[in-house]
Amino acid sequence: MKKLIAVFGLALLLPVAASAVEPDEILADPALEARARGISRQLRCVVCQNQDIDSSNAGVARDLRLLVRERLEAGDTDEQVIAFVTARYGDFVLLKPPFKPETYVLWFAPPALALLALAAGAAVVAGNRKRRRQAALDPEDDARVARIIEDYKREPQS
Amino acid sequence: MVRLLALIPLLIAIVFGAFFLWGLNPDRDPSELPSVLISQPAPAFDLPPVPGAGVPGLAQEDLADNDGAVVVNVFASWCVPCRAEHAVLTRFVDEEGVRLFGINYKDQPEDAVAWLENLGNPYERIGSDLDGRAGIEWGISGVPETFIVGSDGTVLFRYVGPVVGDEAVEEFGIALAQARAVPLQGEGS
Structure with a gap:
């Protein structure tokens, strides 16, 4: 029974896990890739608003995903990557609004x-x-x- | 005191009413995004020319030291509204002597050249942004987008979408006239 519930629970999670990341975007380093996914989920797609770039198929979203991975490979911290994108697109790209006056x-x-x-x-x-x-x-x-x-x-x- | 309290519902209704009035205004575009570039220097980018287009490429330096405000237009041959906008931009260049620079966004050079041969080339310089990285630097969300850059390389105005139709052309024309009316300014102004 417990197993059945677990399987059912996992099945419910499946659709959430769907993302637009294409195979050629994925980084070889799983740790970096995981960080990239985490950052992508915090960034809003500027075309299809209210969708994060991790799950958006828009061209700009793909470009931003690649950019996030490029910055990570260049050695940026998560905060630096997010600051880099915010400097170009404004606070609007953050799905969670920052805390400031x-x-x-x-x-x-x-x-x-x-x-x-x-x-x-x-x-x-x-x-x-x-x-x-x-x-x-x-x-x-x-x-x-x-x-x-x-x-x-x-x-x-x- | 108690009588004054009776006015509170009216006050709340007025506040809500004002909010709805603002929210329901048909001229308000809720998907319009504020640009972080306004009043900032044009972003760093350096684009090669489009092979065969016959005009040089475009870089940040080309925007930094001009005699007056210039226009930077992001376009692509695959972008249908750009075709309509092309006529408007050409008219600005021909009739008002506007200096127009182009960023050819994610476009195959041969397609871009064919497009320009077909419609004419109003652009003084065109940078080829094949992978869209310069587009990200400019914070664009799609094509076309048009920027007015001041003589010192400061971004003054951004128009998202095609500058087509009386309202858009008027809005853009006013912004452009204002930008061009500003005389040459020294540092720090």
């Missing part, structure tokens, strides 16, 4: 909005509770209500 709104807006929503929710709930407490009867009315209930219990209606 221009993108603070992007990074901080979701948690800030979530906090705002929580605060608003808490305020509404607190307001409701307060109103309910204020709506409570005074002791005199409470006593009357208790008496009525007692009377009702003593002589139940048929």
